Amino acid sequence: xxxLTTAPPGRRHAVVIGGSIAGxxxxxxxxxxxxxxxxLERDRLADQPEFRKGVPxxxxxxLLLARGLMILExxxxxxxxxxxxxxxxxLEWGAxxxxxxxxxxxxxxxxxxxxxxxxxxxxxxxxxxxVRSIKNIAFRTTAEVxxxxxxxxxxxxxxxxxxxxxxxxxxxxxxxxxxxxxxxDASGRNTRMPQWLxxxxxxxxxxxxxxxxxxxxxxxxxxxxxxxxQWKSLNVFRKxxxxxxxxxxxxxxxxRWIVTLGGGARDYPPTDEAGYLEFARSLRSPLxxxxxxxxxxxxxxxxxxxxENCLRHYERLPxxxxxxxxxxxxxxxxxxxxxxxxxxxxxxxxxxERCLQEQPGAExxxxxxxxxxxxxxxxxxxxxxxxxxxxxxxxxxxGQRSMRTRxxxxxxxxxxxxxxxxxxxxxxxxxxVNMLKPPGVFFQPEIAAGVLAKAFRRQPADSxxxxxxxxxPMRTGDPSALAxxxxxxxxx
Ligand SMILES: Cc1cc2nc3c(=O)[nH]c(=O)nc-3n(C[C@H](O)[C@H](O)[C@H](O)COP(=O)(O)OP(=O)(O)OC[C@H]3O[C@@H](n4cnc5c(N)ncnc54)[C@H](O)[C@@H]3O)c2cc1C
Numbered sequence: 001x002x003x004l005t006t007a008p009p010g011r012r013h014a015v016v017i018g019g020s021i022a023g024x025x026x027x028x029x030x031x032x033x034x035x036x037x038x039x040l041e042r043d044r045l046a047d048q049p050e051f052r053k054g055v056p057x058x059x060x061x062x063l064l065l066a067r068g069l070m071i072l073e074x075x076x077x078x079x080x081x082x083x084x085x086x087x088x089x090x091l092e093w094g095a096x097x098x099x100x101x102x103x104x105x106x107x108x109x110x111x112x113x114x115x116x117x118x119x120x121x122x123x124x125x126x127x128x129x130x131v132r133s134i135k136n137i138a139f140r141t142t143a144e145v146x147x148x149x150x151x152x153x154x155x156x157x158x159x160x161x162x163x164x165x166x167x168x169x170x171x172x173x174x175x176x177x178x179x180x181x182x183x184x185d186a187s188g189r190n191t192r193m194p195q196w197l198x199x200x201x202x203x204x205x206x207x208x209x210x211x212x213x214x215x216x217x218x219x220x221x222x223x224x225x226x227x228x229x230q231w232k233s234l235n236v237f238r239k240x241x242x243x244x245x246x247x248x249x250x251x252x253x254x255x256r257w258i259v260t261l262g263g264g265a266r267d268y269p270p271t272d273e274a275g276y277l278e279f280a281r282s283l284r285s286p287l288x289x290x291x292x293x294x295x296x297x298x299x300x301x302x303x304x305x306x307x308e309n310c311l312r313h314y315e316r317l318p319x320x321x322x323x324x325x326x327x328x329x330x331x332x333x334x335x336x337x338x339x340x341x342x343x344x345x346x347x348x349x350x351x352x353e354r355c356l357q358e359q360p361g362a363e364x365x366x367x368x369x370x371x372x373x374x375x376x377x378x379x380x381x382x383x384x385x386x387x388x389x390x391x392x393x394x395x396x397x398x399g400q401r402s403m404r405t406r407x408x409x410x411x412x413x414x415x416x417x418x419x420x421x422x423x424x425x426x427x428x429x430x431x432x433v434n435m436l437k438p439p440g441v442f443f444q445p446e447i448a449a450g451v452l453a454k455a456f457r458r459q460p461a462d463s464x465x466x467x468x469x470x471x472x473p474m475r476t477g478d479p480s481a482l483a484x485x486x487x488x489x490x491x492x
Pocket of ligand 1: 017019020021022043053055057064143145146186187188189191216304306307327330336339340342343345
């Protein structure tokens with residue numbers, strides 16, 4: 001057991017709603033600042049990696065970005081070794097992964113950027129195991145938060161009301177009140193926080209929803225023993241509006257592949273065998289279909305269609321109750337195209353840590369409001385990246401397309417063309433995707449000049465087969481370092 005607490009008197013109890021990635025990381029940063037931290041989770045939590053219904057998206061492929069991995073290791077030292085021990089597959093983004101971008105195949109070379117490919121279940125379990133070992137963090141499972149409690153003046157949150165479905169000492173369905181000095185909501189994209197705030201008299205919350213009507217279908221396969229592909233993962237991007245379909249195959253622990261097909265503009269991938277394979281066959285490259293065609297499925301086909309972008313503007317409410325914080329998908333849920341959710345949950349946790357460190361003494365006044373304002377700023381670029389892509393679909397609802405959106409599409413098409421032509425440019429591209437560099441680097445003079453040189457070029461026609469070899473020799477052995485640190489200002 002690790003004892004992290006150095007809590008000043010007066011910070012007795014913090015409650016976290018939701019025991020998924022955002023909730024676990026929030027609990028980790030709260031632990032040194034409170035005598036005790038309780039994680040309230042609606043689901044039962046297993047002692048092994050296991051799917052649970054509170055996180056339905058876990059069936060589908062989850063990319064762990066390099067920045068996310070760095071944050072996990074920073075908050076929970078040793079977790080990278082846990083992931084490896086659990087069978088997570090190291091993945092070198094240039095040499096071992098095939099990326100069929102809208103502009104063409106990415107070059108193959110040793111990029112120096114490595115992450116892991118693993119199931120979301122394994123990732124959450126490894127995080128949970130580390131968090132469980134912190135002495136003053138307690139888990140209460142099958143405990144559903146149904147309401148916020150406040151002081152009589154409703155200016156301060158004082159706890160939560162919880163429905164306990166399976167506790168031995170209480171009848172199923174019994175409701176109890178838990179008092180807390182700080183409440184953190186990490187209950188995900190379907191949080192009831194907007195309703196709870198309205199019930200307390202805080203008015204109607206502004207929310208931006210942008211929906212490109214994406215759907216996903218995922219199946220797991222045993223990796224064939226005779227698979228001799230010179231790659232570990234394959235990602236065939238959509239090319240909207242002309243091609244609405246994409247697909248990805250990634251390796252998982254247990255010698256498995258996860259294959260997630262996705263379609264925008266209501267072109268949802270089917271969940272029946274024949275329809276699923278036919279959808280795979282219709283992608284821009286036949287390689288994914290050819291690879292899975294003879295492989296042995298080890299799961300049913302799972303569908304998912306609730307993946308709209310949703311940004312909740314807590315920072316814009318004229319009043320904010322003291323002692324309340326909201327983070328993770330409960331604040332900003334992204335279309336998963338860029339795999340940003342877990343990393344942003346980690347960045348939110350680091351921000352909470354910084355805000356707590358900056359609070360004087362045991363004082364918590366102003367913490368929540370300051371946190372929400374800073375988090376809104378942090379979400380800006382990832383939100384623009386996710387939603388900007390969704391505006392390529394004509395049917396997309398919500399938000400506003402502007403001249404700037406059209407310019408960004410034009411500009412990014414050319415950035416991607418450059419990325420398919422030059423290894424150094426692809427490195428920059430994946431560093432931005434991995435949140436190691438801010439998207440602003442695409443506007444540096446050298447890249448802007450390259451974009452202008454392609455001003456009148458259209459995206460090249462698709463060449464369905466990937467490049468055969470590596471454009472620079474592969475270094476032998478596994479690269480051990482990730483692609484450099486985040487920027488010194490901590491924003492990127
Ligand atoms: C299809 C899809 C694919 C994705 N792919 C990626 C990816 O590639 N990479 C990536 O980084 N992210 C991805 N994401 C996002 C990622 O899943 C989330 O960002 C991540 O799980 C962190 O979310 P969270 O912890 O805020 O919420 P969640 O993971 O949704 O967890 C919320 C938790 O709160 C609990 N809960 C809910 N209500 C209550 C309540 N009232 N009381 C108690 N407990 C409650 C739930 O049971 C659950 O455990 C994807 C999302 C989707 C939908």
